[in-house]
Amino acid sequence: MSRSRKIALVGNPNAGKSALFNALTGARQKIANYPGVTVERKFGRFVLPTGEPVEMTDLPGAYGLDPTSPDEEVTSKVVRGQFPGEAEPDVLVIVLDASNLEQHLVFAQELLSLGKPTVIALNMVDLAERDGLVLDPLVLQQELGVPVIPTVAVRRRGLADLGEAIAAAESRHAGPGLTDLGPTERRVAAHAMAEAAILSESKRHRLHARLDRLLLNPWIGPVILLALLFVVFQAVFAWANPLIDGLEGAMSALSDYVTSVLPAGLLRDLLTDGIIAGVGSVLVFLPQIVILFAFILAMEASGYMARAAFLMDRLMSYVGLSGRSFIPLLSSFACAIPGIMATRSISDPKDRLTTILIAPLMTCSARLPVYAVIIGAFIPERTVGWGIGLQGLVLFALYISGIIGAFLVALVLRRSITQGEASGFIMELPKYQLPRLKDMAIGLWQRGWIFLRRAGTIIFTVTVVLWVMLNFPKAAPGESQVDASIAGHLANGLAVVVEPIGFNRDMALSLIPAMAAREVAVSSLATTYAVDEEDEERQAVDLGNRLKNSWTLPMALAFLAWFVFAPQCMSTIAVTRRETNGWKWPVFMLTYLFTLAYLAAGATFWVATAAGL
Amino acid sequence: MTLDLLPLGKTARIVAVDWSVLVPEEARRLRALGLEEGAKVSLAHRGVFGGKDPLAIAVGRMIVALRRAHAAAMSVELLSEVSA
Numbered sequence: 032m033s034r035s036r037k038i039a040l041v042g043n044p045n046a047g048k049s050a051l052f053n054a055l056t057g058a059r060q061k062i063a064n065y066p067g068v069t070v071e072r073k074f075g076r077f078v079l080p081t082g083e084p085v086e087m088t089d090l091p092g093a094y095g096l097d098p099t100s101p102d103e104e105v106t107s108k109v110v111r112g113q114f115p116g117e118a119e120p121d122v123l124v125i126v127l128d129a130s131n132l133e134q135h136l137v138f139a140q141e142l143l144s145l146g147k148p149t150v151i152a153l154n155m156v157d158l159a160e161r162d163g164l165v166l167d168p169l170v171l172q173q174e175l176g177v178p179v180i181p182t183v184a185v186r187r188r189g190l191a192d193l194g195e196a197i198a199a200a201e202s203r204h205a206g207p208g209l210t211d212l213g214p215t216e217r218r219v220a221a222h223a224m225a226e227a228a229i230l231s232e233s234k235r236h237r238l239h240a241r242l243d244r245l246l247l248n249p250w251i252g253p254v255i256l257l258a259l260l261f262v263v264f265q266a267v268f269a270w271a272n273p274l275i276d277g278l279e280g281a282m283s284a285l286s287d288y289v290t291s292v293l294p295a296g297l298l299r300d301l302l303t304d305g306i307i308a309g310v311g312s313v314l315v316f317l318p319q320i321v322i323l324f325a326f327i328l329a330m331e332a333s334g335y336m337a338r339a340a341f342l343m344d345r346l347m348s349y350v351g352l353s354g355r356s357f358i359p360l361l362s363s364f365a366c367a368i369p370g371i372m373a374t375r376s377i378s379d380p381k382d383r384l385t386t387i388l389i390a391p392l393m394t395c396s397a398r399l400p401v402y403a404v405i406i407g408a409f410i411p412e413r414t415v416g417w418g419i420g421l422q423g424l425v426l427f428a429l430y431i432s433g434i435i436g437a438f439l440v441a442l443v444l445r446r447s448i449t450q451g452e453a454s455g456f457i458m459e460l461p462k463y464q465l466p467r468l469k470d471m472a473i474g475l476w477q478r479g480w481i482f483l484r485r486a487g488t489i490i491f492t493v494t495v496v497l498w499v500m501l502n503f504p505k506a507a508p509g510e511s512q513v514d515a516s517i518a519g520h521l522a523n524g525l526a527v528v529v530e531p532i533g534f535n536r537d538m539a540l541s542l543i544p545a546m547a548a549r550e551v552a553v554s555s556l557a558t559t560y561a562v563d564e565e566d567e568e569r570q571a572v573d574l575g576n577r578l579k580n581s582w583t584l585p586m587a588l589a590f591l592a593w594f595v596f597a598p599q600c601m602s603t604i605a606v607t608r609r610e611t612n613g614w615k616w617p618v619f620m621l622t623y624l625f626t627l628a629y630l631a632a633g634a635t636f637w638v639a640t641a642a643g644l
Numbered sequence: 645m646t647l648d649l650l651p652l653g654k655t656a657r658i659v660a661v662d663w664s665v666l667v668p669e670e671a672r673r674l675r676a677l678g679l680e681e682g683a684k685v686s687l688a689h690r691g692v693f694g695g696k697d698p699l700a701i702a703v704g705r706m707i708v709a710l711r712r713a714h715a716a717a718m719s720v721e722l723l724s725e726v727s728a
Contacts (some may be wrong), residue, residue, distance in 0.1 A: 094676035099669050133704045134678055162705075214675065240688075243707070247689045247700060318696040341709045344698045345691070354698065354709065378669050455670045455714060456698055459677060 035076070036085045038197060038233040039108055039120035041142060043135045044092030045334075045461035046126040049073075051184035052089040053470050055193075074139040078600035083197040088120065091375070095214075096141050097122055099385075102375040109260060110145065122200045123149045128460070129166055130159035132228065136221035140212065143175060148200040151179045152193055157186065158462065163233035170228045173546040185467050200252070206618030211553070239334075239463040246338050253342050264328045264430060265423050267319050267399070279281040282311035301498060307493030307555035310487075316403065316550065320396040321479055324365050328474045332466035336361070337458060344456045347383040350438045353377075353456035360437070363393035364430075365478070367603045370395075371610055385441050387450075387607060388620055391598050392437035394430045396482075400550040401594050402429055408575035432595045436627065448619075489601075490551055493544045497555050513537075513559060533589040533636030537581065545599045552594070585639035592635035596628035645722070647685065648715035655686045656720035665717050677708050685720065694703065 040048045073089040083470035090109055091102040098104035106116065112119025125142055127135040133199050143149060153168050172179040178196040182189035212220065246252050286307045292298040330336045336358055342356030355377050356500040363370030370390045376568030377383040394402075410422050443452075497518060506515035511538075513519045521538035529539050537559055553574070560577040578587070598604065652657055658681055658717055663671050674680065679701065689700035697712050 061726065094673070097672065098672045099676070134706055136674075137678075194681055215680075218680075243689065243700070249689075249691050249693060249695075253692055337709070341689075341698060341700065342692055344709070344711075345693070345695050348697065348711075353711075378673065379667075410694050456709060456711050457668065457670060457673050457677065457714065458709045460700060 034118075036083070036121040037118055038122045038124055039086050039090055039110060040087060040088045040091065040126055041090045041106060041122050042126035042139055043094060043128070045133075045459060046092065046128045046135060046158045047184050047550065048089055048092060048126045050467065051124075051126055051152060051154060051182065051469055052087065053473055054187055054190060056087055056186045070261055077194075079198040080194045083198060085197070093138065095138055096287065098588045100376055100378040105375075110147075112140065123147050124197065125149060125151045126154050126584075127151060128155045128159075129153050130162055130164055132166070132171075132225035133222050136224055137214070139175070140220060143177065144212070149177045150193065150196040150200050151175065151177055151186075152189070153179050154184055156181045156237075157183045157188075158464070163231075165230040165232075167230050168228075168415045171224060174227070185470075189550060238555050242463050243338070243460075246335070247341060256339055256342050262425070263323070264427055267323050268324070269423070271318040271322055275315050278311075278315040278317070282307060282315065283314075285311075291509055295504075300502070301495070304493055305498030305558055306491070308557040308561045309498070310491055311554075314483075316396070316400045317479060317482060319364070319399050319403070320482055321475055323396055324475055324478045325471065327365055328360060329466045330361075330470050332464065332470060334461040334463045337460045340456075340458060341460065348456075350441040352382060352385060352441055355456060355458060356382065359390060360393050363390040365393060366395050366397070367391045367393065367600065368482075368606050371603070371606050374610070379451075379455070381445075381451040384611065384616065385449045387442050387610060388444060388616065388623075389437040391600070391603050391620065392433045392440065393626060394433045394595070395549075395600075397549040397600065398429075398594050400553045402426055402591060403555075404553050404574060404578070405587050405591055408578045409582075409584055429591060429595055432592075432631075436596065436631075437604050440623070440627075478493045486550060488555060489547050493547045493551050494554050494558060497544045498558055513540075518543075518559075529629075529632075532593075532633035532634070533534070533640070534588050534593075535582070535586065538586070538590055541595075542597075542599070547599075547601050549594060549597075549599045552599075584644045585636050588639050588644070589632040589636035593628045593632040596624050596631050598624035598628075646716045647687070647701070647718040647720050648696070648712045650685075650687045650715075650720055650722075652687050652690060655684060655723045657723055658685060658718050659721050660719040662717045662719075666714065668681055670714065672691045674710070674714060678703050678706070679708060679710075679718070680716075684723065 040052055052073065052075070056077050063626065074086060076084055076086055078084050088109070090106045093103040093106040095103070096107045096110070098107045108114040110120060110123060123142060123145075125139050127139060139151065140155035151171070153171065156166065159166060164180075168179040168181050178200070180189050180193045182193055184190075243288050246255060264440055274475040286303045289299060289302050289307065316355050327336075330339065339361070340354035340357045342354075343357040347353055347356055356374075359370045359373040359377070360540070361370075361567050362373050367390045370393065371387050374383045374386045374390070377386060406422050406425050413421050415421050416425060500521075501513060501516045503517060504515060506512040511519075518540055519536070521543060522536050525538045525543065526534065526539040529542070532544075537556065540553045540559055544555045556578070557574045560574065560581075582590075604617045604621065607620055608614060611617070647656070648657070658679070661674075661679075663682055666674070679685070683703050686702045687699060688702045691697060691699075698709050698714060699715050701708050701710060701715070706725075
């Protein structure tokens with residue numbers, strides 16, 4: 032066989048597809064790159080018990096082949112081989128939640144009617160048994176005419192059997208009589224099959240019903256959610272600190288080492304001032320990004336995220352959105368790119384567009400480096416009572432500003448540009464589950480790797496280009512190098528525009544390369560000040576102190592306010608263009624966000640100056 | 645009685661749904677989740693901070709969140725208490 036066979040995992044949302052995918056492919060999986068691809072495609076290779084290597088795709092969860100969201104459309108097209116550029120899967124593995132058969136068998140029948148070689152994974156049989164539900168897979172197998180393999184993805188149970196069934200699936204055909212059923216008949220049949228498969232059903236002692244009584248309590252629930260979010264943001268700052276200090280130490284040790292082994296000259300300057308100062312100043316934020324993603328992944332894996340959406344729905348409905356928008360928006364706190372891609376699960380197009388347009392206002396992890404450096408330099412490290420740090424409080428205020436800004440923008444958009452019927456909120460609340468360490472580790476690794484790759488590619492390139500632009504042409508004796516450089520001249524032009532909002536030339540300079548990614552602002556400030564410092568001082572003074580010496584507090588606050596709004600991220604613009612099929616909305620997004628950033632920074636600067644800060 | 649007025653914890657059967665008042669996309673999604681004529685449902689949770697929206701409906705072994713407007717389109721009849 033010339034190419035390896037393609038296996039597609041397909042099923043309802045919350046059937047445990049991703050856990051099964053992780054269990055089968057382990058670390059040998061990839062999420063396709065963001066730019067240039069039309070769908071987030073999770074795929075990985077694994078070897079069947081027969082020794083045959085196959086490629087497996089994890090398709091987005093769907094309720095049927097008649098799509099009600101862009102996400103479902105992908106699934107529907109791929110399984111029918113109608114997705115451009117994507118080979119038709121050779122074998123379908125339908126994943127069913129054992130404790131929700133009545134529901135999941137409806138879509139399963141529809142998939143079987145395609146007549147493709149199919150294997151069914153009766154997943155999470157352990158959870159069903161915990162709920163007192165014992166099933167007979169053979170009954171289902173007879174009814175459906177395809178192999179039904181009981182699996183517990185998280186405990187790796189049934190995986191070998193599943194592999195064997197996949198290997199043998201080529202010659203099979205779907206059972207007769209399934210093709211011509213309508214939706215209602217399918218539901219009746221699903222009900223009958225689910226009932227027939229039950230061996231025993233005892234009184235349920237459902238843990239999640241009890242958890243829901245607490246977490247969805249109309250009064251206590253929202254308070255718990257708010258407290259959790261506050262803990263997340265404090266943790267991002269407090270827990271990451273020792274790790275950040277360690278990384279900073281390693282960077283300066285590396286810089287010292289390079290200084291000691293290389294002769295003074297351009298190459299040494301490029302390595303220490305350019306690459307280590309620039310890329311290093313961004314790398315040190317990896318711990319914070321990992322911690323933030325860890326919380327988000329845990330909320331998703333445990334099933335709490337859907338509850339959070341439920342609790343937020345009322346609030347979101349005030350600005351014309353629904354609880355469904357909460358999940359993409361919360362993901363946007365880590366990064367707007369997965370956030371914007373997660374809007375595919377929103378069925379209403381105007382609802383979805385509004386969510387995409389406000390997603391960049393959520394404080395993403397790329398802003399953290401900027402916030403952290405400025406806060407660290409200008410906000411004193413003291414408490415304001417009850418053990419709440421002033422620095423953490425300022426950070427919290429920045430996050431809140433973004434959220435309030437987003438809500439106001441949504442409110443305006445829903446009454447003007449994305450006007451339409453008030454959107455609804457329909458969503459399954461999955462069962463609670465303990466997040467599994469391995470799934471968490473894979474998710475964190477993928478997110479961390481994307482960040483590191485950015486640091487290694489975009490940020491590395493931009494840093495080197497900036498260093499060159501800062502170092503050439505060489506300054507005449509007595510003249511500042513930055514003033515003489517190409518970058519300095521460019522920044523002087525931009526400085527005229529941003530002067531009314533309190534920005535100096537160095538700040539203007541950092542904004543140019545930060546168009547690539549926000550965190551580059553930090554690396555470019557680090558490179559700029561490193562280039563301009565006298566050699567002997569350089570090692571002793573860190574970026575924070577350099578900033579403190581050259582900026583006033585109102586300037587620093589204005590810089591923070593700018594970054595609450597400014598859409599400085601090429602990847603976000605690219606993903607918006609892709610998800611909205613054109614340049615209209617990304618251009619709109621750029622325009623409105625830069626306008627807001629300019630106004631917010633200006634207002635902050637002048638109010639702070641008037642207040643005598 | 646419509647589904648949005650069902651007392652918390654009581655089990656009922658959906659006897660009729662006025663699909664015409666629902667957005668077609670949402671109607672399809674509700675059907676896909678099994679919320680249609682004949683389904684046995686109960687109201688598990690209602691609202692936040694004393695509000696009446698959204699609702700969490702138990703249907704089979706699944707919990708579905710929806711808005712009051714959707715539930716109001718569904719007429720239900722109470723079932724006698726057997727098991728929740």
